[in-house]
Amino acid sequence: MELQEVINSLSLKVENPSVNLKREVTGAYVSDMLSDVMGNAHEGFLWITLQIHLNIVAVASLKGLSGILLVNNRVPAEETLKKAIEENVPILTSSLPTFELVGRLYSLGLRCR
Amino acid sequence: MPVEFRADLHIHTCLSPCSELFMTPGRIVEKAASLGINILAVCDHNSVEQVEVTAHIGGKKGIRVIPGMEINSSEEVHVLGFFGDMADAFSMQKVVYENLQPGENDEDAFGMQVLVNEEEEVLGFNKRLLIGATSLSVNRIVELIHSFNGLAVASHIDREGFGIIGQLGFIPEGVKFDALEISCMTTMDEAHARFGLYRNIPWITSSDAHRLEDIGRRTTGFVMEHATFDEMRLALKGEDNRTIIF
Numbered sequence: 001m002e003l004q005e006v007i008n009s010l011s012l013k014v015e016n017p018s019v020n021l022k023r024e025v026t027g028a029y030v031s032d033m034l035s036d037v038m039g040n041a042h043e044g045f046l047w048i049t050l051q052i053h054l055n056i057v058a059v060a061s062l063k064g065l066s067g068i069l070l071v072n073n074r075v076p077a078e079e080t081l082k083k084a085i086e087e088n089v090p091i092l093t094s095s096l097p098t099f100e101l102v103g104r105l106y107s108l109g110l111r112c113r
Numbered sequence: 114m115p116v117e118f119r120a121d122l123h124i125h126t127c128l129s130p131c132s133e134l135f136m137t138p139g140r141i142v143e144k145a146a147s148l149g150i151n152i153l154a155v156c157d158h159n160s161v162e163q164v165e166v167t168a169h170i171g172g173k174k175g176i177r178v179i180p181g182m183e184i185n186s187s188e189e190v191h192v193l194g195f196f197g198d199m200a201d202a203f204s205m206q207k208v209v210y211e212n213l214q215p216g217e218n219d220e221d222a223f224g225m226q227v228l229v230n231e232e233e234e235v236l237g238f239n240k241r242l243l244i245g246a247t248s249l250s251v252n253r254i255v256e257l258i259h260s261f262n263g264l265a266v267a268s269h270i271d272r273e274g275f276g277i278i279g280q281l282g283f284i285p286e287g288v289k290f291d292a293l294e295i296s297c298m299t300t301m302d303e304a305h306a307r308f309g310l311y312r313n314i315p316w317i318t319s320s321d322a323h324r325l326e327d328i329g330r331r332t333t334g335f336v337m338e339h340a341t342f343d344e345m346r347l348a349l350k351g352e353d354n355r356t357i358i359f
Contacts, residue, residue, distance in 0.1 A: 033280055034283075035273065035279045055282055
């Protein structure tokens with residue numbers, strides 16, 4: 001599924017619109033422990049989290065994730081956004097809590113495998 | 114001539130909601146003295162309110178008590194701050210309290226936050242949500258500790274929950290920890306295998322005691338002239354023939 005389709009379907013805000021949004025979302029993973037994401041998320045996954053620390057960009061880059069979705073009105077820390085632009089990692093935000101977002105992503109057909 | 118002092122730098126008193134009520138300043142000092150420990154750091158969750166009484170009792174038993182606090186960051190990473198005196202410790206506590214998650218402690222859910230005196234009389238209960246997180250990032254907490262002349266230590270980096278590597282995947286670049294703490298869950302050999310990457314930062318090990326019997330289950334040796342905070346800083350840096358042994 002195209003990332004843009006996910007953005008449109010869930011009315012997500014793109015915090016760094018200058019990055020390339022043309023990418024395939026192959027699945028999704030939810031976790032707020034970065035060590036867990038490093039172990040269990042797969043390339044192309046969209047990562048749903050409430051963490052806004054700079055390290056989220058490094059983890060997304062390392063794993064080749066298709067983007068980071070911040071929940072519940074969280075906004076990335078300034079240095080996080082700056083790094084995300086440099087590293088070409090889309091950061092998306094939503095006012096919805098994790099449960100709602102994940103339900104909608106699942107309905108769109110995204111899975112965690 | 115520098116000599117070795119045994120230090121257990123991570124002790125919770127009965128002010129921490131998750132600690133047992135027997136962790137009174139008097140009993141902590143007594144236990145530490147019986148084990149031959151020379152230096153303690155009282156590190157309650159997000160508070161330094163029980164340090165002074167412990168330091169006072171410690172002084173009488175020849176045990177140096179370092180003011181400390183285990184601060185919970187916005188990422189739920191635990192960071193130990195050690196301070197040279199109570200003024201600096203209270204300055205840090207003020208910032209922590211201003212940024213602590215609002216709400217009152219629920220004693221049934223988290224436990225009591227008891228303040229006691231030297232005679233183990235209950236002086237009161239801290240009502241804050243000390244178990245909660247602050248809105249301060251781990252980067253900011255380390256900066257703040259340093260701004261109050263303190264030492265910043267990443268708590269139990271080998272623990273998944275509330276350890277910096279578990280929460281943030283790795284130690285962020287540019288965060289200047291003075292030491293990393295290895296918990297009693299991990300042997301030195303295991304620590305080398307897992308965290309060898311971070312050997313450029315000094316390592317300490319401590320008990321993270323929440324019960325009396327846990328005190329001193331891990332200690333770090335500080336080789337230095339006197340059991341003081343300034344000497345500990347030198348020992349961590351390995352300067353002037355001071356060093357640490359773990």
